[in-house]
Amino acid sequence: MRIINKLWTLQALDSAVLILLLGIITLLTWLSLTDVALKTQQNLQESTTSLQTAHDSFLRQVKLETLIDHQRQAFDTLNEAFFKFTLNPNNDAKNRPTIHKLTDELRQHSQALLADWPAEGNPTLKDDYKNTVGAMTRLADEIDDLSLEDWRRLAIDAHDTANHARQLMENIEELDNHSGERISVAIQHSIHSNVDNTTLMAERLDSIKHNALWVTLLLMVILIISRMYFSTRFQHMTKTAQTAQQVAEEALKTKARFLATMSHEIRTPMNGVIGMTRLLMNTPMSKKQTDFVESIHLSGEHLLTVINDVLDFSKIEAGKLDLKREPLEIRACIEEVLNLLTSKALEKNLELAYAVGPSIPLFIEGDMVRLRQIMTNLIGNAIKFTDSGEITVFVIPRSHKGHEYELEFQINDTGHGIPADRLDSIFEQFNQADSPLSRHNEGTGLGLAISRRLVNMMDGEIWAESTIGTGSRFYFTIKTRKAEGKLKPFLYPNIPEMLGKRILIVENNPANQQALQDFCFGWGAITEAYASSSEAIARIAAGHTYDICLVDSNLPNASVLDFAKYVRSRYSKQELPLILVAPPNDPHPKDIVRELFNLYLTKPITRSRLFDSLMTVLGKLNLTITRPEQSRLKLGERLPLAILLVEDNPINQIVAASILDEIAYKADIAENGLEALTALHKKAYDIIFMDMQMPEMDGLEATRRIRADFPPERQPIIVAMTANAMDGDKQECLAAGMNDYISKPVLPEAVEAVLERWCNTLPVAATQDNTQENTYETTRT
Numbered sequence: 001m002r003i004i005n006k007l008w009t010l011q012a013l014d015s016a017v018l019i020l021l022l023g024i025i026t027l028l029t030w031l032s033l034t035d036v037a038l039k040t041q042q043n044l045q046e047s048t049t050s051l052q053t054a055h056d057s058f059l060r061q062v063k064l065e066t067l068i069d070h071q072r073q074a075f076d077t078l079n080e081a082f083f084k085f086t087l088n089p090n091n092d093a094k095n096r097p098t099i100h101k102l103t104d105e106l107r108q109h110s111q112a113l114l115a116d117w118p119a120e121g122n123p124t125l126k127d128d129y130k131n132t133v134g135a136m137t138r139l140a141d142e143i144d145d146l147s148l149e150d151w152r153r154l155a156i157d158a159h160d161t162a163n164h165a166r167q168l169m170e171n172i173e174e175l176d177n178h179s180g181e182r183i184s185v186a187i188q189h190s191i192h193s194n195v196d197n198t199t200l201m202a203e204r205l206d207s208i209k210h211n212a213l214w215v216t217l218l219l220m221v222i223l224i225i226s227r228m229y230f231s232t233r234f235q236h237m238t239k240t241a242q243t244a245q246q247v248a249e250e251a252l253k254t255k256a257r258f259l260a261t262m263s264h265e266i267r268t269p270m271n272g273v274i275g276m277t278r279l280l281m282n283t284p285m286s287k288k289q290t291d292f293v294e295s296i297h298l299s300g301e302h303l304l305t306v307i308n309d310v311l312d313f314s315k316i317e318a319g320k321l322d323l324k325r326e327p328l329e330i331r332a333c334i335e336e337v338l339n340l341l342t343s344k345a346l347e348k349n350l351e352l353a354y355a356v357g358p359s360i361p362l363f364i365e366g367d368m369v370r371l372r373q374i375m376t377n378l379i380g381n382a383i384k385f386t387d388s389g390e391i392t393v394f395v396i397p398r399s400h401k402g403h404e405y406e407l408e409f410q411i412n413d414t415g416h417g418i419p420a421d422r423l424d425s426i427f428e429q430f431n432q433a434d435s436p437l438s439r440h441n442e443g444t445g446l447g448l449a450i451s452r453r454l455v456n457m458m459d460g461e462i463w464a465e466s467t468i469g470t471g472s473r474f475y476f477t478i479k480t481r482k483a484e485g486k487l488k489p490f491l492y493p494n495i496p497e498m499l500g501k502r503i504l505i506v507e508n509n510p511a512n513q514q515a516l517q518d519f520c521f522g523w524g525a526i527t528e529a530y531a532s533s534s535e536a537i538a539r540i541a542a543g544h545t546y547d548i549c550l551v552d553s554n555l556p557n558a559s560v561l562d563f564a565k566y567v568r569s570r571y572s573k574q575e576l577p578l579i580l581v582a583p584p585n586d587p588h589p590k591d592i593v594r595e596l597f598n599l600y601l602t603k604p605i606t607r608s609r610l611f612d613s614l615m616t617v618l619g620k621l622n623l624t625i626t627r628p629e630q631s632r633l634k635l636g637e638r639l640p641l642a643i644l645l646v647e648d649n650p651i652n653q654i655v656a657a658s659i660l661d662e663i664a665y666k667a668d669i670a671e672n673g674l675e676a677l678t679a680l681h682k683k684a685y686d687i688i689f690m691d692m693q694m695p696e697m698d699g700l701e702a703t704r705r706i707r708a709d710f711p712p713e714r715q716p717i718i719v720a721m722t723a724n725a726m727d728g729d730k731q732e733c734l735a736a737g738m739n740d741y742i743s744k745p746v747l748p749e750a751v752e753a754v755l756e757r758w759c760n761t762l763p764v765a766a767t768q769d770n771t772q773e774n775t776y777e778t779t780r781t
Contacts, residue, residue, distance in 0.1 A: 039200070070113075268649060268723045268744065275658070276651065326365065341383055349585075353515065363482070363485035391412070413472055427452040459479040460477035460478040461477055462477075500525070505527055506552060508554070531556075552581050582600065641759055644668050645668065646670045646671075646699065646702070672698075673698060677697075717759075719739060719740045720733040729741075742754060
């Protein structure tokens, strides 16, 4: 973890340096381009101003030229009119209006020219121009008052004035030339300004280019140095991490080898301890001896539980535990757990009950083995830490969408409770609630930790609530979906024989009452449930009739026998059958119970047993369930087999041979794989129980040799019977050619199940003379 943190730190520093360098390049480029943009904008504004000034000057020049041309034409026209008027002796007064009209035009043009006179023009020239125009207009105004003799003098004056005016107009045109020069100067200034700005911009961009090049080279050098430094550090830390990983992997392998070795080495003597104590319990002993042997047997079973918990936890931590997704019957799963733990509950007179919400489907997807393991841990703990009262299990739908379900399981007990400050830590590995009660009860401290891991793998969560002196309540949830499974007879809804039957339920335990109602309702019956016998008696006294009555053996306020006697005083066994629901150690006298009740239904209540009981009292059992006739013969008497036991440990030889002897089999014994091959060459065997670890030749090599050396008709069924119980051991056995696998300690039920599973499809070798060798005759069963 420290190496990983260092790697993250170096990666963060490397990324920070890279981001910093890129940021510096970006900032410098941005600042330089911003300066260039500002200079460009300023130059453009200056150029625009210069050009606008030149444009305005040009417009004024054009207008001034136009006005000067008009003024010159007006002077010339008026001068010509004066001249013609004064020199023609035939002129009369009718030509005078023309003179006046031309004079008015001259006056208008002069006003327009004076309005647009350049501000920088010569003031003296302007005054002279005004006087000349005034003289010309006054001559026109004097025409009407002069005599004919004065006309010639007037013509001469007008001619002189006109000449003066012409000279004056030439002077005015110089103003126009000056204006044009100013325009030219403004344009040239604008051109020079643009050239200067362009040169400055080029120089600035060239400077930016060189600066950017040097800065970039510098930053690249810094970046290369930093990358080389960090790369070296990365390589060093990667090598360190690889070394640490190799060490961790080697530690895991060592741990796995250690667990495998310890599991094998512990299971081998445990098989002898548990097997021999079981054999010893079947022999006559005194009460004291029996107690001693039972204590040894229970200690061996507890040690086996410890080993299984450690192995399961190791698988979960290594991530090698996979959950199955297959149809499972949730109610059957709970019933199997309750049946498994019934004997422990009976030792404390604890009552076990469960109820599943009716909206939950019969079959869901999941791993039945692991779900059963969770409930076994939680219910087993509840029994362990409860001295009196009851253990109840409820399953309710927490959420439901289509075929998707989230189910909540509740396991309630009436034990001493768990301190509030310990609730959060009880699910930690190797941790238990610290109390005198927890120290009194043995345990690995792994059960709840394993349960939490399994629940998490099922996309759920687990938690607990508790009240000191009242009890505890454990919750866990799983996410699943509806599945399809094969229905058993008691799972079908609306059983014809039970449709409409009225069933009276007298049960004071809420969970049991709910379970009985749900089961009967699903089969089509009509139920009435009461918590006390007095309520039930009142209903019967009121005239209500029933077809069957289910009565709990532990009713409050009144004896269950008194209730049964009351019913029998009114109805016979055929008219109203009574079924007593009681634990196996029910204290009521058996003869009185047989006299009053039709049947005895053993707790914990399961659907199959309840269904059998109801159909029996209804007389319909043979119509719905076909039960195989139970043979009194032992398996070996019904199914003779030639069996070879390959086991090197003498004690385990005795245990396995005794188990086979109990089911009427006599097994030959070989102490290693070489002896097994020799025995198989001499005699045909139907089944070989093969240990894995043996001297000279182990079970795996012996199996491979058997599969390779013998023809198909001589191939026996090979079953591993070994203390190797680690994950992968079974697959290794099957890969070597074995057919099945049994882990030690070996249980009689497992041996019998394997024989029944494989032998019904196997030709059985029956030697006619056990002393004859190499003689093989087979018969089919």
